[in-house]
Every structure is written in structure tokens, then in C-alpha cells.
Amino acid sequence: xxxxxxxxxxxxxxxxxxxxxxxxxxxxxxxxxxxxxxxxxxxxxxxxxxxxxxxxxxxxxxxxxxxxxxxxxxxxxxxxxxxxxxxxxxxxxxxxxxxxxxxxxxxxxxxxxxxxxxxxxxxxxx
Numbered sequence: 001x002x003x004x005x006x007x008x009x010x011x012x013x014x015x016x017x018x019x020x021x022x023x024x025x026x027x028x029x030x031x032x033x034x035x036x037x038x039x040x041x042x043x044x045x046x047x048x049x050x051x052x053x054x055x056x057x058x059x060x061x062x063x064x065x066x067x068x069x070x071x072x073x074x075x076x077x078x079x080x081x082x083x084x085x086x087x088x089x090x091x092x093x094x095x096x097x098x099x100x101x102x103x104x105x106x107x108x109x110x111x112x113x114x115x116x117x118x119x120x121x122x123x124x125x126x
Contacts, residue, residue, distance in 0.1 A: 010033075015068075015073055015091060015092065015093055015094050016033070016044070016093070018067065018068065018071055018073070019047055019064065019068075019091065019094050020033065020047070022060075022063060022064045022068075023047070023049050023060065023064070023096075025063075026056075026059065026063050026064075027056075028049035028050065028051060028060050028098070029049065029050040029051065029052065029101070030048075030104075031047065031048070032047070032048045032049070033045055033046070033048075034046045034048070034110070042095060043090075043092070043093055043094055044094065045093065045094045046094075046095050046096075046097070046109075047094060047095070047096045048096075048097045048099070048104070048109055049097070049098055049099075050098070050100065050101050050104050051098060051099070051100065052100075052101075053100065054083070054084035054085060055084070057084040057085070057087055057098045057099065058081060058084040058087070060087075060098055061078060061081055061084070061089055061096075062081075064076075064089060064091075064096065065078060065089065068091055073092070074092075076089050076091040076092070077089070077090040078090075084100075085099070085100050085103045086099050086100075086103050086104075086107065087099075097109060
């Protein structure tokens with residue numbers, strides 16, 4: 001139906017590349033990037049990733065926000081940080097969803113956007 005990538009390539013120096021680099025540095029799991037350009041006006045990319053625990057999800061979100069601000073992308077809007085089961089980071093052209101694995105399976109955003117049944121299945125179909 002569309003393109004999805006578990007090991008997405010991004011234009012070096014872009015906001016998308018910075019997000020992917022930050023998630024990789026913080027050892028986010030099952031990173032999936034869904035291109036939205038031309039399909040949605042909310043963003044150019046939706047990035048979905050998991051952390052092993054609420055503590056890791058919160059740390060990944062906090063580090064990402066700090067890196068975005070430090071690199072001149074402003075302060076992103078963040079929702080869900082106190083509970084850290086599902087944290088949404090709106091960085092403008094890139095929207096990031098960070099989940100605990102159980103919560104990610106329950107909501108299954110990849111399927112909602114037409115990209116597979118499970119995060120692992122979506123990642124394997126790239």
C-alpha cells in the first residue's frame with residue numbers, strides 16, 4: 001500500500017535524520033519511519049519506536065527534545081511524558097510516537113496507516 005522502512009534513510013542534516021540519529025543513539029527499538037508527504041498535512045514523516053520501559057521511553061523523549069532544541073529546531077510539543085507509556089513528540093515536519101512494547105502492540109499505529117499487522121511484521125516488509 002505504501003512505503004515503510006525499519007532502517008530509514010534520511011537526508012543528512014535534516015530534521016528527520018536528526019530524529020533517527022537520536023533514537024539510534026538512545027537504543028530505541030523497532031524504529032519505523034512512515035513517509036506522509038502528499039498523504040497527510042500533519043507532517044512529512046511519522047516515526048514510531050519503542051523503549052523497553054517507561055523510564056527508557058521518557059529518557060528517549062527527553063533526549064530527543066534536548067537535541068532538537070540544541071540543533072536549532074525549537075522546543076517540540078510533547079504529550080504523555082509523565083506516564084511514558086506512549087509519548088508523542090511533535091517536531092513539526094516529523095511526528096514521533098514512542099511506546100512501551102505492550103502499548104505499541106495494542107494501538108498498532110502501523111496498521112492504522114495501512115502498514116502491516118504488527119510492528120515486527122511491518123519492519124520485515126520493507
